[in-house]
Amino acid sequence: MSLRINEVAQAAGVNRETLRYYERRGLLEKPDRSPGGHRLYDERAVHTLRIIKAAQRLGFTLEEVADLIEVGRRRGRDSGLQARAREKLVEVEERIADLETIRSNLVAAIDAGCDDLHVCATTDCCPVPFVEITTRPTDA
Known part of the structure; x- marks a missing residue:
């Protein structure tokens, strides 16, 4: 299922600019594009955005969240979250x-x-x- 940027932003409770910013920072994977050039996201993007916002509410800085996500991508499930x-x-x-x-x-x-x-x-x-x-x- 493909979601457009407005749908993802609304589902995750962020605005479109925040979503684009997270994408530029590498927190979100680059989405596919429609033939017309529109970003097409999957449900994982909504899930990732919710994780980012929850981690920030827990006191993690955006830099720390980015690091956790990157380490998690490289190692699989062990992102060092416990430590x-x-x-x-x-x-x-x-x-x-x-x-x-x-x-x-x-x-x-x-x-x-x-x-x-x-x-x-x-x-x-x-x-x-x-x-x-x-x-x-x-x-x-």
Whole structure:
């Protein structure tokens, strides 16, 4: 079954330009062409687009997704997804910890009634740890 670009884009929930961009980047295989020059895709293209969007929602960058797809094409089914998913999980957990710190600092600033960061930062009772926020702990 052949699908035109609008049908594939709609089925995958992307726009036509995104589809063309992914094709240029090599994320999608080059489609066949009709005698009139129209791109003709199969259902695999829709499936691949959905995989790309799902991987992005899981936090993978487009570059990482492209690498996973390329490695999967070369190796068959083993794309290293398990190892990469574990690495991404560590990144996500670090971001969550950062967000929890940000949340606590914002709650403390709201509770303290801070209205002016310059004034607040120069007082001893300021709940916002300006130095700690701007530096990240190093791994020992």
